Amino acid sequence: xxxxxxxxxxxxxxxxxxxxxxxxxxxxxxxxxxxxxxxxxxxxxxxxxxxxxxxxxxxxxxxxxxxxxxxxxxxxxxxxxxxxxxxxxxxxxxxxxxxxxxxxxxxxxxxxxxxxxxxxxxxxxxxxxxxxxxxxxxxxxxxxxxxxxxxxxxxxxxxxxxxxxxxxxxxxxxxxxxxxxxxxxxxxxxxxxxxxxxxxxxxxxxxxxxxxxxxxxxxxxxxxxxxxxxxxxxxxxxxxxxxxxxxxxxxxxxxxxxxxxxxxxxxxxxxxxxxxxxxxxxxxxxxxxxxxxxxxxxxxxxxxxxxxxxxxxxxxxxxxxxxxxxxxxxxxxxxxxxxxxxxxxxxxxxxxxxxxxxxxxxxxxxxxxxxxxxxxxxxxxxxxxxxxxxxxxxxxxxxxxxxxxxxxxxxxxxxxxxxxxxxxxxxxxxxxxxxxxxxxxxxxxxxxxxxxxxxxxxxxxxxxxxxxxxxxxxxxxxxxxxxxxxxxxxxxxxxxxxxxxxxxxxxxxxxxxxxxxxxxxxxxxxxxxxxxxxxxxxxxxxxxxxxxxxxxxxxxxxxxxxxxxxxxxxxxxxxxxxxxxxxxxxxxxxxxxxxxxxxxxxxxxxxxxxxxxxxxxxxxxxxxxxxxxxxxxxxxxxxxxxxxxxxxxxxxxxxxxxxxxxxxxxxxxxxxxxxxxxxxxxxxxxxxxxxxxxxxxxxxxxxxxxxxxxxxxxxxxxxxxxxxxxxxxxxxxxxxxxxxxxxxxxxxxxxxxxxxxxxxxxxxxxxxxxxxxxxxxxxxxxxxxxxxxxxxxxxxxxxxxxxxxxxxxxxxxxxxxxxxxxxxxxxxxxxxxxxxxxxxxxxxxxxxxxxxxxxxxxxxxxxxxxxxxxxxxxxxxxxxxxxxxxxxxxxxxxxx
Numbered sequence: 001x002x003x004x005x006x007x008x009x010x011x012x013x014x015x016x017x018x019x020x021x022x023x024x025x026x027x028x029x030x031x032x033x034x035x036x037x038x039x040x041x042x043x044x045x046x047x048x049x050x051x052x053x054x055x056x057x058x059x060x061x062x063x064x065x066x067x068x069x070x071x072x073x074x075x076x077x078x079x080x081x082x083x084x085x086x087x088x089x090x091x092x093x094x095x096x097x098x099x100x101x102x103x104x105x106x107x108x109x110x111x112x113x114x115x116x117x118x119x120x121x122x123x124x125x126x127x128x129x130x131x132x133x134x135x136x137x138x139x140x141x142x143x144x145x146x147x148x149x150x151x152x153x154x155x156x157x158x159x160x161x162x163x164x165x166x167x168x169x170x171x172x173x174x175x176x177x178x179x180x181x182x183x184x185x186x187x188x189x190x191x192x193x194x195x196x197x198x199x200x201x202x203x204x205x206x207x208x209x210x211x212x213x214x215x216x217x218x219x220x221x222x223x224x225x226x227x228x229x230x231x232x233x234x235x236x237x238x239x240x241x242x243x244x245x246x247x248x249x250x251x252x253x254x255x256x257x258x259x260x261x262x263x264x265x266x267x268x269x270x271x272x273x274x275x276x277x278x279x280x281x282x283x284x285x286x287x288x289x290x291x292x293x294x295x296x297x298x299x300x301x302x303x304x305x306x307x308x309x310x311x312x313x314x315x316x317x318x319x320x321x322x323x324x325x326x327x328x329x330x331x332x333x334x335x336x337x338x339x340x341x342x343x344x345x346x347x348x349x350x351x352x353x354x355x356x357x358x359x360x361x362x363x364x365x366x367x368x369x370x371x372x373x374x375x376x377x378x379x380x381x382x383x384x385x386x387x388x389x390x391x392x393x394x395x396x397x398x399x400x401x402x403x404x405x406x407x408x409x410x411x412x413x414x415x416x417x418x419x420x421x422x423x424x425x426x427x428x429x430x431x432x433x434x435x436x437x438x439x440x441x442x443x444x445x446x447x448x449x450x451x452x453x454x455x456x457x458x459x460x461x462x463x464x465x466x467x468x469x470x471x472x473x474x475x476x477x478x479x480x481x482x483x484x485x486x487x488x489x490x491x492x493x494x495x496x497x498x499x500x501x502x503x504x505x506x507x508x509x510x511x512x513x514x515x516x517x518x519x520x521x522x523x524x525x526x527x528x529x530x531x532x533x534x535x536x537x538x539x540x541x542x543x544x545x546x547x548x549x550x551x552x553x554x555x556x557x558x559x560x561x562x563x564x565x566x567x568x569x570x571x572x573x574x575x576x577x578x579x580x581x582x583x584x585x586x587x588x589x590x591x592x593x594x595x596x597x598x599x600x601x602x603x604x605x606x607x608x609x610x611x612x613x614x615x616x617x618x619x620x621x622x623x624x625x626x627x628x629x630x631x632x633x634x635x636x637x638x639x640x641x642x643x644x645x646x647x648x649x650x651x652x653x654x655x656x657x658x659x660x661x662x663x664x665x666x667x668x669x670x671x672x673x674x675x676x677x678x679x680x681x682x683x684x685x686x687x688x689x690x691x692x693x694x695x696x697x698x699x700x701x702x703x704x705x706x707x708x709x710x711x712x713x714x715x716x717x718x719x720x721x722x723x724x725x726x727x728x729x730x731x732x733x734x735x736x737x738x739x740x741x742x743x744x745x746x747x748x749x750x751x752x753x754x755x756x757x758x759x760x761x762x763x764x765x766x767x768x769x770x771x772x773x774x775x776x777x778x779x780x781x782x783x784x785x786x787x788x789x790x791x792x793x794x795x796x797x798x799x800x801x802x803x804x805x806x807x808x809x810x811x812x813x814x815x816x817x818x819x820x821x822x823x824x825x826x827x828x829x830x831x832x833x834x835x836x837x838x839x840x841x842x843x844x845x846x847x848x849x850x851x852x853x854x855x856x857x858x859x860x861x862x863x864x865x866x867x868x869x870x871x872x873x874x875x876x877x878x879x880x881x882x883x884x885x886x887x888x889x890x891x892x893x894x895x896x
Contacts, residue, residue, distance in 0.1 A: 077101075077103075091116060098111075098136065106141070108139070120158075123153050134150075140163075142185065147163060154182075163179070174195075175194070177191065193209075194210075209226070256272065256273065265324050265325065266323065285303045287299075294326070296322050296372065298320035300316065312347075313342070313343050314343055316342075321334075342359075356391045362411060365385075368413075386408075391405050399429055417462070417464055418464060421458050426456050428454045430452070431451070454486075455482070478604075478606045479511045482506065482607045486502060486505075493545065500543060500544050502543070504542075518589065518591065536602055538580055544572065546570060550565070561630050566624065567626075568622065570622045572621075574618050581612050583610045584599065585601065614658065618657065620653050622652075623648060623649070626649070648675055649674040651670060661704040667693050671690055690720070719800055721799070724794065728790070792815070793814075794813070796810055814841065815832060828844075828847075854874065855873070857871075872886045
């Protein structure tokens with residue numbers, strides 16, 4: 001009803017001013033249309049003679065009155081809860097209480113809206129409630145831009161506006177200005193403005209104050225003299241002008257400001273200075289550098305890439321030139337270190353028949369120990385770097401064929417030894433049942449016979465840091481290929497026994513073999529490399545039989561423990577490997593030419609060598625599980641509760657049928673292992689022991705005499721070990737998921753028993769971030785009775801008695817705990833104690849304070865070779881992440 005009345009008033013207003021409506025314009029166009037004139041006989045004759053007829057002038061005069069355009073180019077709709085008032089004399093429409101007005105892409109909601117349809121302007125403002133408090137602030141929305149001022153005046157024709165105390169969100173920024181002038185849809189001028197990332201723009205923890213601003217929504221803000229204000233106190237931090245990017249893109253290119261630090265060994269430094277390149281929506285690039293005044297420098301290149309439903313990954317390259325002390329001093333040293341990391345994963349939905357993945361972490365063995373840009377915590381104790389890049393494809397043939405091509409790398413950071421395969425080819429043909437129909441039941445010895453084909457080829461290198469990817473590395477490459485055809489079957493025996501039999505044929509190809517001989521020039525036995533194709537073939541036979549035995553011990557329905565169930569799975573296996581002495585030769589051990597000591601030319605090959613002695617073993621295995629039924633503590637439950645007493649308790653040994661009692665003994669040591677979970681599966685307990693039935697002599701060598709016949713017990717315990725792992729947390733932390741990507745990327749452990757390992761550049765919170773918008777009032781949450789916490793506990797004990805030493809080799813405990821001391825304070829500690837070395841193990845103490853828009857944290861490793869501390873305070877928002885203060889003190893390291 002209001003809309004129709006508004007249209008009637010507008011039409012009356014237009015007619016009064018002499019404005020022609022669209023309808024009247026259509027009528028005039030019809031009136032001024034010239035009707036077609038009937039063609040005369042003379043004109044037809046002229047037309048036939050190609051003579052143009054004389055044009056006839058229109059007798060109707062053209063309207064010379066200029067048509068005025070309506071000031072509104074679209075439909076206006078509006079409503080109000082209290083009342084709508086139209087004043088035709090003053091040309092005003094007033095909407096009061098929860099007023100709304102819509103025009104084209106403009107939405108205006110306010111307590112009061114006054115529209116002057118003569119001046120083409122609209123005014124919106126607040127209204128007072130019954131207590132005299134201002135409510136229903138205007139909300140002005142144009143497109144995606146939203147402004148929430150105290151009042152606003154807007155011109156529909158020029159699209160200009162004047163806004164008082166405007167409040168608007170632009171990405172992570174919140175902007176408030178005393179007066180805002182809207183020049184057009186893309187340019188605003190602000191006076192008395194403040195910018196902040198605080199949630200409360202009216203009472204922020206900090207803001208940037210400026211008086212002159214040019215604001216382009218969704219793109220940028222350019223200001224004049226800008227001053228930083230913290231807690232309403234102006235700071236000396238100011239700039240003559242400022243530029244704030246506000247792109248709607250996920251990321252934009254820009255400079256990364258450095259951290260300032262100093263070191264006794266290398267002097268003053270600027271770290272992590274560089275540039276971020278937002279190259280496209282699919283990949284980016286970050287280039288960073290460090291420089292120390294003693295000449296040390298570092299460089300890092302980092303890139304992340306992703307394509308939805310196809311792949312994602314990241315690549316990091318780090319290089320550092322380290323200089324200690326000054327040239328000419330005895331402690332002067334220089335070293336270059338590097339590290340390469342690459343991870344890639346392919347979405348299985350892009351191609352289900354092929355996969356490609358990469359996980360690379362290689363470089364200098366001492367990188368994580370010596371790097372000037374990594375706070376090395378658990379990474380210092382990591383002794384291995386490993387890499388793998390693989391591609392696999394499945395061919396949907398019958399039988400199915402799978403192929404994979406991979407490169408692997410394993411590096412010991414203590415010995416600097418590197419083992420690498422480049423590449424490894426694997427191919428397998430799916431299992432084939434030659435005596436059974438494709439869709440038939442495979443039952444019995446014959447029908448269950450099946451065979452496969454497997455191919456494995458490798459190009460392997462063993463080298464060190466200093467020779468990595470140098471000609472010497474490739475000179476010592478080992479190339480080989482292994483073919484195997486396993487044939488097996490399984491069947492039931494005497495109804496309760498499961499039996500299996502198998503045979504395996506192997507053929508190995510090498511491109512390098514050796515020839516061993518006595519070199520008279522060197523007066524010693526040498527191995528000469530022989531290049532060329534060579535091969536050997538072997539086979540093995542094996543069989544096994546086993547069963548499952550169930551036993552239940554009932555204690556009575558009225559007992560707390562109602563019953564215990566024991567499941568035993570005994571099995572006996574037999575394995576036979578014949579002697580392949582045909583591949584063995586003899587050589588001269590001295591100058592006399594005496595041929596002794598057989599050897600095989602395939603020694604040292606990557607797939608091993610054929611054995612000269614036959615193997616004839618019987619294996620014995622017994623696995624056990626124990627579980628109990630107990631009365632449930634929940635009285636509403638009718639059925640008893642099942643609990644696991646021992647997940648596994650295993651015993652295994654073997655007997656050599658070829659043992660002669662002199663060079664070889666018949667029985668191998670008995671290996672005992674077991675494990676269980678306690679305290680609602682929170683604690684994992686694992687234990688193991690090795691029991692030897694034979695005695696030893698004074699030199700510690702096993703002799704052909706049982707230990708019980710030598711005055712000892714039935715078995716001699718040579719080693720034992722036990723580990724406990726216990727994790728517990730408050731109810732709020734039960735579903736906590738840690739972000740360990742950064743820890744693993746820096747060489748650390750997945751848990752935080754050895755603290756957190758992180759880059760100095762990456763100042764991500766040590767604990768899980770939470771949404772502050774869900775916080776309760778600060779005063780009430782200060783005294784919350786439940787404080788979130790979590791704890792990880794690990795204990796390790798190792799006993800050694802291989803030579804009657806009866807010694808505790810390892811006895812240590814490690815603890816890590818994190819807790820919310822208050823809703824805004826978080827704390828954590830990682831520490832431990834070694835009872836053998838009688839000293840405290842690695843210890844780290846960490847604190848973090850949530851300062852709403854800011855974050856502050858402190859990490860301290862108080863003692864040890866890598867003692868350090870780090871203090872950081874900065875703005876949380878990624879837009880202003882360069883506004884920070886970071887101070888650290890890293891213990892001077894010795895380059896080795």
